[in-house]
Amino acid sequence: MTELHDLPLTRVVDLLNSRQVSSVELLRAVLRRIEATEPQVHAYAHLMIGAAERTAFAADRTRAEGGPAGPLLGVPVAVKDMIYAAGAPTEAGSLVMRGHVPARDARAVGALRAAGAIVLGKTVTHEFAYSQNEPATRCPWDIRCYPGSSSAGSGVAVAAGSAFAALGTDTGGSVRAPASVNGVVALKPTYDVVSRDGVIPLSPTMDAVGPITRTVADCALLLSCIAEPERLRPARVGRDRPRVGVDWAAHFTTGLDPEVVAASTAAVTALASLGAEVVDVCIPHAEMVSSIGLLTVLVDASSWHARRLRNSPELYSSGTRVMLQAGELVTGAQYVKVQRARRALVAGVRQVFETHQLDAVALPTLPVTTFPLELYADPLTATSQDGWARVMHHAFLANLTGLPAVTVPCGLSSRSLPIGLELLGRPYQDLALLELARMYEEATEWHEMRPPEDQLVSQLTEEGP
Numbered sequence: 001m002t003e004l005h006d007l008p009l010t011r012v013v014d015l016l017n018s019r020q021v022s023s024v025e026l027l028r029a030v031l032r033r034i035e036a037t038e039p040q041v042h043a044y045a046h047l048m049i050g051a052a053e054r055t056a057f058a059a060d061r062t063r064a065e066g067g068p069a070g071p072l073l074g075v076p077v078a079v080k081d082m083i084y085a086a087g088a089p090t091e092a093g094s095l096v097m098r099g100h101v102p103a104r105d106a107r108a109v110g111a112l113r114a115a116g117a118i119v120l121g122k123t124v125t126h127e128f129a130y131s132q133n134e135p136a137t138r139c140p141w142d143i144r145c146y147p148g149s150s151s152a153g154s155g156v157a158v159a160a161g162s163a164f165a166a167l168g169t170d171t172g173g174s175v176r177a178p179a180s181v182n183g184v185v186a187l188k189p190t191y192d193v194v195s196r197d198g199v200i201p202l203s204p205t206m207d208a209v210g211p212i213t214r215t216v217a218d219c220a221l222l223l224s225c226i227a228e229p230e231r232l233r234p235a236r237v238g239r240d241r242p243r244v245g246v247d248w249a250a251h252f253t254t255g256l257d258p259e260v261v262a263a264s265t266a267a268v269t270a271l272a273s274l275g276a277e278v279v280d281v282c283i284p285h286a287e288m289v290s291s292i293g294l295l296t297v298l299v300d301a302s303s304w305h306a307r308r309l310r311n312s313p314e315l316y317s318s319g320t321r322v323m324l325q326a327g328e329l330v331t332g333a334q335y336v337k338v339q340r341a342r343r344a345l346v347a348g349v350r351q352v353f354e355t356h357q358l359d360a361v362a363l364p365t366l367p368v369t370t371f372p373l374e375l376y377a378d379p380l381t382a383t384s385q386d387g388w389a390r391v392m393h394h395a396f397l398a399n400l401t402g403l404p405a406v407t408v409p410c411g412l413s414s415r416s417l418p419i420g421l422e423l424l425g426r427p428y429q430d431l432a433l434l435e436l437a438r439m440y441e442e443a444t445e446w447h448e449m450r451p452p453e454d455q456l457v458s459q460l461t462e463e464g465p
Contacts, residue, residue: 173395
């Protein structure tokens, strides 16, 4: 029998609405799961158990009295510790923000509460989402391995069953990378579909708030609750046969794990067998994606942190401090050139979509599966085999262009580690993109895979937490 904590969000909502389970029962099941998994995976930076219990009891009263029920009424969800939640610490994984308790919710968190969700806790992030320090969070598929980039806590919580859904932030793949390596689903929405009000910035022109969930249907439900209504367009009614572009040279060759190539290629073949028309394309300037993305983040982050860095440099981790200082060395002229290159990239991608009348572009979410933490490379060594220029090459494209991108599980490696397929969509066609992803998901079983608990326990015995 499937445990409550192991159910997808949409199934849990059905159970609540049909009174087969109460919100209090659901919350207690999740809290038991947290107690069992947190010593191993460390997904949470802060739990709000008292407030969560009060909200769960209130949700049950609302249902019992026949009051208006929001679409997420009584469902426990988690929020990345870059996103304000009123009355709860929001410390961005840094000593710089220690003790910071916002008096208000971020707009997206307020939307979750308005939908009835129980905000259970804040999830672990790299310091200021910059991926320089090494937080305690671990991948539940192999706790010796990388759990994903700065939204790792959110991705791990969903994969481990300690939240039914979570919010993360994504500047260079930071909701999609944790989803990919942890075998779950994530959406980086179109740039301004979800408000960034109340979210600590990393790179304001690239940041996005996005959902991490078990299934594509879960993702669509969460998006419908947090999106700005006027910016979330209905899925277009058009061709029965979606057109999916693939740039084989840019995205399926250099620097990729062969098992990632095999799984992603099989997923593209599956899309074709489901009726999609697969079109060969060439994305102009694709080779510059990593350089443009890294330099943009480098300068944007340094600008936001300039005053704090001058006043309290010792409060930053050494890796973050070095990167912020490096960003100050980039000249204005160099930054202008980078943004010109970015505009050329955006125009090139837009032209590819229009010329080929594409609904999406398919590519591997990451060029690798998760990897041992000792290979976790400093971003400054971007030319190294496992440097971030390689790891984030595919992910940066969606952030630089502002386009929506969803990642779905598409396979397992020979070491039983998840592999993700990314679909990049048209602007504001987030729902249409999710429909395409759901078509693939429903024809496969990859979304049903879960981290092997017996392996996790044996690793703890051998390696320690």
